[in-house]
Amino acid sequence: MSRIDLNVPFSEKDEAKLLGARWDARSKVWFVPDGTDPRLFQRWLPLEQDIGxxxxxxxxxxxxxxxxxxxxxxxxxxxxxxxxxxxxxxxxxxxxxxxxxxxxxxxxxxxxxxxxxxxxxxxxxxxxxxxxxxxxxxxxxxxxxxxxxxxxxxxxxxxxxxxxxxxxxxxxxxxxxxxxxxxxxxxxxxxxxxxxxxxxxxxxxx
Ligand SMILES: [Zn+2]
Known part of the structure; x- marks a missing residue:
């Protein structure tokens, strides 16, 4: 499974961190680490690109x-x-x-x-x-x-x-x-x- 990146606004970064999200400094994006339930972060999950x-x-x-x-x-x-x-x-x-x-x-x-x-x-x-x-x-x-x-x-x-x-x-x-x-x-x-x-x-x- 590929890594799930999150859309975390700057003002909510502490909350995301508290829930276990990790920061990728190179790509400057928060992501869901392996073994962590993505549903914890559902408000920041990206929607599919082809969604109408x-x-x-x-x-x-x-x-x-x-x-x-x-x-x-x-x-x-x-x-x-x-x-x-x-x-x-x-x-x-x-x-x-x-x-x-x-x-x-x-x-x-x-x-x-x-x-x-x-x-x-x-x-x-x-x-x-x-x-x-x-x-x-x-x-x-x-x-x-x-x-x-x-x-x-x-x-x-x-x-x-x-x-x-x-x-x-x-x-x-x-x-x-x-x-x-x-x-x-x-x-x-x-x-x-x-x-x-x-x-x-x-x-x-x-
Ligand atoms: Zn019937």
């Missing part, structure tokens, strides 16, 4: 819906990002290159890939049926819900892209079924973000 969506914090949204296969009720999960999250905008026409655009509205994220390890750890604890799986529809793998009863894949299209889907509430009554778990740590992924009126409904924070 990022945020300082995130919500894991949970709701309940009927499995299309066995017709039993199952929990479904999704990420909701608060205002202030950013998406990487590709700037092909200019020499300025790509840039991060800051959004002032919340977003849902679907077809999620490339989650950082500390987010995966949270998911394993809270949402074991939401995991990376291959979709024949998209011809690719993404973080996908599975029925808690029969294990069948529950694809993102119906719950995210169809009005009235589990994460596309059309009225307050539907939004009331969604519960948000708040995580105050960095988030990053590739995926499809959507902003819209369906996110203006009140949702319960657990």
């Amino acid at each position: 969506i990022r945020s300082d914090s995130y919500f894991l949204a949970q709701t309940v819906a009927m499995c299309w296969k066995c017709h039993e009720l199952t929990s479904l999960f999704s990420f909701i990002l608060p205002p202030g999250h950013e998406t990487l905008e590709i700037n092909e026409d200019s020499d300025d290159g790509d840039y991060w655009f800051r959004h002032s509205d919340p977003a849902t994220v679907s077809y999620v890939t490339d989650l950082p390890p500390h987010v995966v750890t949270q998911l394993k604890a809270v949402a074991p049926y939401y995991r990376l799986d291959f979709s024949k529809t998209t011809g690719s793998s993404y973080w996908m819900n599975h029925c808690e009863q029969c294990g069948m894949k529950q694809g993102d299209f119906e719950m995210h892209c169809e009005p009235g889907g589990a994460f596309f509430p059309m009225d307050q009554h539907a939004a009331d079924r969604i519960v948000l778990y708040s995580y105050r740590e960095s988030f990053g992924c590739n995926g499809s973000a959507s902003w819209g009126d369906h996110l203006s409904f009140r949702m319960r924070v657990a």
